[in-house]
Structure formats: C-alpha cells, structure tokens
Amino acid sequence: MPSLPSVPLDDLIVRLARYAHAPPPPTDKTLRTAALCLADAIACALAALDEPACVRRLGHWVPDTSVQDGVPVWGTPHRLDPVKAACDISTMIRWLDFSDTTFTGGHPSDSIGALLAAADHVSRQRRRRGEPMLTMRDVLGAMAGAYEIQGLLASENRFDHPSVGLDHVIGVKLASTAMATALLGGSEGQIAAALSNAVLDGHPLNAYRHVPNAGDRKGWAGGDAAGRGVWLALSAMRGEMGYPTPLSAPTWGFEAVYLGGRPLQLSRPLGSFVLDNVIFKLYPCQRNTTTAVESALRLHRWLAGRCEQVRRIVIHSHDEAIRRTDKTGELPNRAARDHCMQYVVAVALVHGRLVSGDYEDDIARDPRIDGLRSRTRIVENPAYTRDHHDLAVRSCANAVQIELEDGSLSPLEETLFPTGDPSVRDTALPALLSKFEILTQGRRPADQGRALFKRLCDMNTMLPVPDFMDWVTQWSGGAAHAQETTA
16 A cells, blocks of 8 residues: 555545545446547547557557557557556547547547556456456546546646646646556555655646647647556555645645646536536547637638638637637648647638648648638637636637628628537537548448447447457458458
8 A cells, every 4th residue: 555644635636536436426328428439539549540650659668578468559569568558549549639628628538548558457467367357337437537537627727828838638647647546446545646646747838739849749748648647556556655735735836836826626526527528529620729610611612712812811719719729920730730720720711621631731831721821810709708618608619701802701600519519419429420430441341330339339338348459459450450350
C-alpha cells in the first residue's frame, strides 16, 4: 500500500479518488453512448495509420524489445508494455483531430488508450493466474468516469485560458491516472496517491497549439498524458507514496503556482454528465468551428466558383471560438490549419467538403483558400456567447454570410448545434456509421463495416478485454489479412 501522510489530504483529491474507486453504476444509456465513443475512437485510430508522422511514433522505444502478454495496438504488429501502449493507442485516436469532444472542448477519448491498456494488462495477468478478467463493460464504465473527471475539471477551471496557459491534456492525465488505477484494482488510498503525484507533475504548456510553435505535438500530447497516467497508476500499485496537499500547499502547490492562489474547483457532483452529453465530430476540425463548417457547406453551391468575386465573408461566432480559432497570417502546417476558423470555412466554401487531407500543403497552396481567408471577418454575437457558456443550453453557434463585389448577399446560414451534438443524437447515428465505414476502409473486410460497428456497440456481447483487443487487432490488420483470418 502507498504511504499517505497523516496530514489531511486536499479535499478535491479525496473526492476524485472516492469517485474513481466507487463510481455510481452507469445506466444502459450511458454505456451505449460509451460504446459509440469507443467505436468512433477505433475508427479514428485506424485512419491515423495512413499518416506516416503518426506511424513512426508507434512501437517499442527500443527496437526488437519484446513484452510478455503485451498490450496489442490495433492495426499494427506491436504488443507493448501498458505505458507505451496507452500512449500509442491514444495518439492514434487523437492524431486526426476527429475524435469526440465536449461542451468545454478537449478530447475525453484521449484517455481511452490508458483505460484499455490498464484493463488489458491486468486481465492478461489474471488469466495466467486463472482469475476472472475485466470485461469491456468495465472499460465502458471507466470511460464514463474518465470523461467526467476530465470534462468537469476543464469546465470549471479552464486550464488553457490565457490567464493560466496550460494545455487541456492535464485533464487527460488526471482522468487517466484515476481510472487506470481503479481498473488495476487500486484502493481509494492508492488512487489518491496516484492523483497526488499527477498533480505534482510538470504540466504541458499550451504554446504548441499556436503559431509559430504549432506542430505535431498537438497530435501526441493526449497520448503522452494517457501513458503518463498509466505509469503513475502502476507506480501507486507498487507502493509509491502519496502527498497530502499538492493542490493547496502555500507557495509551491498547484493552485499557488498556476492559478494565482485560486482553488481548483469542481462544483457539479460527479456522475456521467460529460459522457451523456458528449459531442461526436463529423468533420476533422476544432470543435468551435464545426458549425461554421456546416454553414459554409450549405453556401458552397450558392458561391458556385465565384471566389474571385467575394468582397467579404462575415462569420458570427462566440467568444470561445474567436479566442481559439480566429487566426490570420501564415499557417505553416496542419496543426495550425485545423484550428483556424477562416481556413476551414474557406475549404468548405471552395470544395464543398472538409476532410483530413484538406490540411495538406497541396490544398493549402490553392490561392483561393488564402484569398477567402484574407476577406473573412469574425465578429462576436453576444447571444451565441451567452448560450455557449450556459450549461443548460451548451450551444456552439456560428453563422456565415458572403457578400460579393456587386453587393449580392448570400443567405445568413446559421448553425446552432453541430450534427454530432447530444441534442440531435439520433440524427448523428447514421452519420457515425458512415464515418466508421469510411475511416476503417482498407483496414477491415470490405463488406463488414456495418456488422463490425454493430458488434462494437452491442451491449449484450461484452467480451473479456484481452479477447476484445485481440479481435479488433485481428480484423484491423489490413483488409487482406482480415479476410484471410475470417475465411
């Protein structure tokens, strides 16, 4: 057991540890949503294997290393220790900026690699000892916990606000640490010890999301946080001591160093609110720009190749979107482009689409893109800002209007909620299936996309975690391989 000092622990650490150790039982609806999140994450991960910059980061740090009962990494030959497996799986999920998000931003699915790696690792050990393994129902329940911890901490504390300057993946690390320790069988005290060390860690700066520092780290930062969470969880299970006041210690604590003495808050009771209200991405762009893209796509036909006649484009938006995505000047790489409102709207207007390949240099060099960017103005709509921050509404509204040189005006195309929003969940289901089929194409048997998606979401076939991981790895090894193994 890890050593916990007799000094009273920070209350928030206690609350998080207690919740992770004994969360409220998830409803069937919550578990179904978690299964959708997992299926969507698998699709995003497999599509990332077409990206050389992602693939070269996968696998053992030391070549030719082997790990007994290693955690499989989907679509690859790698079987890794749980720390590196967590990093790799979550990096794949996050790489294309296409995985799910929340009403406060961030990507709670960044923690999925940590949960699967911890659950797979401990289950393979249990199987060797003849003990019961964890099932995917356990993982789905842990997803509800990880989404809740990350999402509510982000909502209350805004780590990536300019006044703080940290990156939101601090929430991934805390959530991964808590729920991975729980999956490993940790006690409430062990979870608290792991969390105290997660708080004491160094935390990434938000600089790598902004030009001139925008770059590939944006794609692997969540994976790095997930892997670190598993490392901290394993350390706690081996007896690593905990610390009583990593948050509240005067001068040296997290709140003093990063928050100017303001307490880290969690005002809403912990449950499954974040997962129940998760937002699925149907376009690979920053969450706040999705509704602007949907509005621009409806204007593509109206513009009909008249890009050179555009006098101005006005995007009506909310303060959070403007702060994060109103970017002018050079956009040197995809990490800068996919977080630029003007860029994604320009692509949607010119091409009538927005796909991952639209962030590559050959598309960005099209003079029509920068031409429209330079004539785009983003203005705040106070009502959009109010409803975005109101937890009873949680809108993510944008509206787009085009004016031509002859004074002609397009319709004002307004989109209040993205297609993947929980308020229109039923509408999103066919789109999620289509997304799964497109992203997994070439890494599954050609005629089994719908069947695989259905099985991933079937609450009545909750496999032991190692069986699930082996099954996904088998069919995702490439279409030809998968057809051979299912023949």
